[in-house]
Amino acid sequence: MTKDYRHTLSVLVKHNLNTLSRIIGIFSAKGFELASVTFASEADPGMARVTITTYGDEKTVEQINKHLHNVVDVLKVTDLTHKKCIERELAIIKVSTAKVGRPEIMLIAQAFKAKVIDITSDKLALEVTGNTDKVDAMIEVLKPYGIAEMSRSGSVALKREFQGAVNIN
Amino acid sequence: MDVPATLKPVQKPTSDAQTHNGAELLIKTLADLGVDTIFGYPGGAVLPIYDALFNNHDLKHVLVRHEQAGVHAADGYSRSTGKPGVVLATSGPGATNTVTGIATAMMDSIPLVVLSGQVPTSVIGNDAFQEADIVGITRPITKQNYLVRDVNNLESVLREAFHIATHGRPGPVLVDMPKDMLNSRAKFKGTKDVDIPSFKPTIHGHQPQIAKAARMLSEAKRPLIYVGGGAILGEAWKEVTEFAERLNIPVTTTLMGLGAFPESKPQSVGMLGMHGTWYANMAMTECDVLLAVGARFDDRVTGRLNGFSQNSRKIHIDIDPSCIGKNVDVEVPIVGDVKRVIPAIDKLATPPQISEWWDTIHTWKKEHPLVVPKADDQIYPQHMIKMISEITEGNAIVVTDVGQHQMWAAQHYQYNHPRSWITSGGLGTMGFGFPAAMGAAMACPDRDVVCITGDGGFQMLTCELATAVEYKIPVKIAIMNNACLGMVRQWQQLFFDNRTSYSVFGSNNPDFVKMADAYGMIGMRATNPKEMREVLEKGMAIKDAPVLMDFSVVKEENCYPMVPSGAALFEMVESDEECKK
Numbered sequence: 038m039t040k041d042y043r044h045t046l047s048v049l050v051k052h053n054l055n056t057l058s059r060i061i062g063i064f065s066a067k068g069f070e071l072a073s074v075t076f077a078s079e080a081d082p083g084m085a086r087v088t089i090t091t092y093g094d095e096k097t098v099e100q101i102n103k104h105l106h107n108v109v110d111v112l113k114v115t116d117l118t119h120k121k122c123i124e125r126e127l128a129i130i131k132v133s134t135a136k137v138g139r140p141e142i143m144l145i146a147q148a149f150k151a152k153v154i155d156i157t158s159d160k161l162a163l164e165v166t167g168n169t170d171k172v173d174a175m176i177e178v179l180k181p182y183g184i185a186e187m188s189r190s191g192s193v194a195l196k197r198e199f200q201g202a203v204n205i206n
Numbered sequence: 207m208d209v210p211a212t213l214k215p216v217q218k219p220t221s222d223a224q225t226h227n228g229a230e231l232l233i234k235t236l237a238d239l240g241v242d243t244i245f246g247y248p249g250g251a252v253l254p255i256y257d258a259l260f261n262n263h264d265l266k267h268v269l270v271r272h273e274q275a276g277v278h279a280a281d282g283y284s285r286s287t288g289k290p291g292v293v294l295a296t297s298g299p300g301a302t303n304t305v306t307g308i309a310t311a312m313m314d315s316i317p318l319v320v321l322s323g324q325v326p327t328s329v330i331g332n333d334a335f336q337e338a339d340i341v342g343i344t345r346p347i348t349k350q351n352y353l354v355r356d357v358n359n360l361e362s363v364l365r366e367a368f369h370i371a372t373h374g375r376p377g378p379v380l381v382d383m384p385k386d387m388l389n390s391r392a393k394f395k396g397t398k399d400v401d402i403p404s405f406k407p408t409i410h411g412h413q414p415q416i417a418k419a420a421r422m423l424s425e426a427k428r429p430l431i432y433v434g435g436g437a438i439l440g441e442a443w444k445e446v447t448e449f450a451e452r453l454n455i456p457v458t459t460t461l462m463g464l465g466a467f468p469e470s471k472p473q474s475v476g477m478l479g480m481h482g483t484w485y486a487n488m489a490m491t492e493c494d495v496l497l498a499v500g501a502r503f504d505d506r507v508t509g510r511l512n513g514f515s516q517n518s519r520k521i522h523i524d525i526d527p528s529c530i531g532k533n534v535d536v537e538v539p540i541v542g543d544v545k546r547v548i549p550a551i552d553k554l555a556t557p558p559q560i561s562e563w564w565d566t567i568h569t570w571k572k573e574h575p576l577v578v579p580k581a582d583d584q585i586y587p588q589h590m591i592k593m594i595s596e597i598t599e600g601n602a603i604v605v606t607d608v609g610q611h612q613m614w615a616a617q618h619y620q621y622n623h624p625r626s627w628i629t630s631g632g633l634g635t636m637g638f639g640f641p642a643a644m645g646a647a648m649a650c651p652d653r654d655v656v657c658i659t660g661d662g663g664f665q666m667l668t669c670e671l672a673t674a675v676e677y678k679i680p681v682k683i684a685i686m687n688n689a690c691l692g693m694v695r696q697w698q699q700l701f702f703d704n705r706t707s708y709s710v711f712g713s714n715n716p717d718f719v720k721m722a723d724a725y726g727m728i729g730m731r732a733t734n735p736k737e738m739r740e741v742l743e744k745g746m747a748i749k750d751a752p753v754l755m756d757f758s759v760v761k762e763e764n765c766y767p768m769v770p771s772g773a774a775l776f777e778m779v780e781s782d783e784e785c786k787k
């Protein structure tokens with residue numbers, strides 16, 4: 038058995054809900070893990086891109102890949118896991134300021150280059166963008182202060198054009 | 207767009223030679239696609255289609271008595287010919303009645319196009335009368351499905367549906383058609399080409415893998431070819447047979463692969479799996495190079511996975527990449543059409559030196575033949591199958607239901623021809639046999655079609671006796687009547703301490719001969735071997751009408767060899783006594 042990894046799959050599909058349902062159906066019917074999924078139109082009319090993050094060993098992800106390919110309206114599946122890719126996720130997090138006051142929370146926000154997008158008497162709403170690891174990290178740091186509510190977009194990702202050795206994140 | 211009034215086409219609302227309503231367009235397109243028979247049942251949402259079928263001579267419509275049977279009949283039509291089967295059902299309950307049939311076809315990769323009526327587009331989603339979200343319901347059991355809202359798309363969707371159903375790994379496709387769309391008008395285009403950029407199955411195998419496979423087989427000491435239903439679906443029986451004969455490699459087939467390699471050939475070791483032959487299961491266990499051809503390492507074939515063919519290097523050819531490496535790790539995966547890949551391997555391979563391997567197999571065959579009880583004055587199930595095999599000279603199309611009779615029919619009839627064995631393998635659908643046999647008999651009027659069924663499964667769709675009589679479908683129904691749900695009883699006896707909970711009909715079965723009589727067809731009964739021969743000879747001689755033959759067989763007989771669930775192939779048992787241990 039190989040180890041479970043987080044995989045990001047970018048799936049180019051014909052834009053219709055039947056296709057999206059078929060893709061989700063693979064995960065529920067075959068018992069594959071679905072960590073996040075985004076679905077939105079492509080620049081090309083009639084097309085859409087589904088970005089999926091999932092966990093599994095190489096064999097499982099290969100099966101997922103093949104099943105996705107078998108969906109008639111799927112044009113292309115790219116596994117970005119072992120490729121250089123640009124990946125972003127956005128999260129809006131409402132944190133309680135009751136325990137420590139605003140400045141401390143804002144300091145943390147600054148460290149993560151997050152924006153304050155709403156202020157109330159006892160909460161701050163922060164917007165953070167970055168790869169999933171960064172969003173995860175910020176959530177971990179904020180947890181002790183009390184996260185009232187949050188909403189994550191799920192990952193969107195594309196392959197980098199240049200696949201050589203660089204690291205601009 | 208503004209067009210001068212003089213250039214505007216004259217709008218003729220009805221009976222325009224240039225345009226057709228959706229229903230007419232449907233019939234026209236089906237005929238253009240070469241469809242000659244459809245199995246259907248009417249209802250409100252499809253009345254426009256039935257109106258278009260009235261006095262239509264391009265298509266034969268067969269009025270079944272239950273939509274599930276309609277799908278099974280279309281399925282049998284397809285399995286016996288390779289052509290796609292076509293079904294028509296109304297919205298709501300008509301459509302939901304097709305579900306078991308569609309799932310059956312999906313599991314066995316049978317190309318079907320199921321046409322369902324739908325409520326008018328304006329009320330879709332309103333819980334309208336006889337509305338069911340059939341596209342949603344059938345999504346996991348179809349290869350693709352469509353809701354056609356615009357009549358202008360109907361023709362191209364239908365062409366796409368047939369293309370998808372029949373290309374790559376075949377499967378059922380459903381097209382849902384709202385009533386208002388069927389009444390709207392559009393032009394018939396007649397463009398035959400279908401181009402779906404997202405649907406391009408891989409046909410030719412990867413050449414380096416093909417070369418590697420050829421090398422492995424040529425150097426093998428104990429090779430085995432394991433042939434599945436894919437060789438039938440891909441019409442590769444000739445290629446497989448020539449290949450195996452030239453290399454003189456033993457061949458086992460799965461339940462779905464029966465007929466892909468003639469069992470009369472010396473290379474045949476018969477069927478493998480849960481009720482496979484001892485020698486096929488042992489060959490699978492002991493082989494050193496395994497060539498899987500359009501088979502999918504189903505759990506009924508492999509038994510306990512960590513005891514399955516542990517020492518073999520595996521080559522797997524399949525058109526569906528998701529079948530490869532799913533249950534069993536494979537060293538040489540080859541995605542492609544078996545009809546192309548097998549000859550490509552054949553070109554590069556040389557016959558391996560395997561006389562010792564053959565000696566071993568011959569010893570197994572001699573020491574562990576298929577078990578057949580000694581003849582006496584009762585009908586043993588195995589003898590019933592053997593007699594049918596003998597009287598039809600192995601040339602019939604055998605269609606079965608699901609249960610013990612299915613396994614005995616697989617074991618004891620000698621299959622030498624492809625598309626001559628029709629059974630629900632993947633889903634194991636009781637009720638499948640009789641309607642599927644009707645479909646096969648309609649598709650192949652020159653062949654004898656025998657439906658070997660159980661008294662349980664036959665009762666699931668006996669309504670179709672009316673269809674068989676109405677259309678004079680010459681199907682021979684042979685009921686292996688053990689007055690119980692035999693396969694369930696066998697498992698209860700062997701694994702539940704013989705507590706035969708709700709599996710014995712006893713005297714609660716109907717009188718099947720009287721039943722045949724009530725439908726106006728010939729029915730005969732046999733209770734001993736002598737009567738059995740008379741009944742079979744008489745029954746098989748009837749060529750222009752259905753006939754029902756009720757054979758009272760020994761009730762307690764169990765089907766062996768058997769790989770108990772959870773056991774490895776080599777742990778199969780050959781008798782009740784052995785099973786107790």
Ligand SMILES: Cc1ncc(C[n+]2csc(CCOP(=O)(O)OP(=O)(O)O)c2C)c(N)n1
Nearest residue numbers: 609610611634636660661662663691692693
């Ligand atoms: C629709 C359906 N329901 C239940 C089953 C489970 N099942 C498998 S075999 C079997 C018994 C079949 O009995 P019968 O048709 O009399 O055939 P026999 O085994 O006696 O030959 C049953 C109930 C099934 N396969 N399909």
